[in-house]
Amino acid sequence: MGFDDSTQTVSFPEIIDSLTLSGVTETIYTVTVTYTGGDGTTQVTSTDSFTITIKNPCIDPNYVFLTAPTMPALSYTIASGAVA
Numbered sequence: 202m203g204f205d206d207s208t209q210t211v212s213f214p215e216i217i218d219s220l221t222l223s224g225v226t227e228t229i230y231t232v233t234v235t236y237t238g239g240d241g242t243t244q245v246t247s248t249d250s251f252t253i254t255i256k257n258p259c260i261d262p263n264y265v266f267l268t269a270p271t272m273p274a275l276s277y278t279i280a281s282g283a284v285a
């Protein structure tokens with residue numbers, strides 16, 4: 202996890218090919234951020250929490266699309282009797 206002072210944004214590393222963080226379907230984590238700063242004379246500390254849900258992308262319909270292929274028109278001849 203990283204924090205960019207200039208944009209005040211938090212970034213999380215990409216999760217690749219692993220269900221360790223998502224579990225079988227999804228896992229909800231609580232993230233707590235503590236900020237300490239001040240003007241040199243007075244120091245202020247503030248803490249805030251939020252949740253982040255990491256979903257298994259293999260079953261999340263927002264990421265997985267199953268579309269039936271277009272099949273070519275085929276015809277079959279079925280006959281009765283002995284095959285020569």
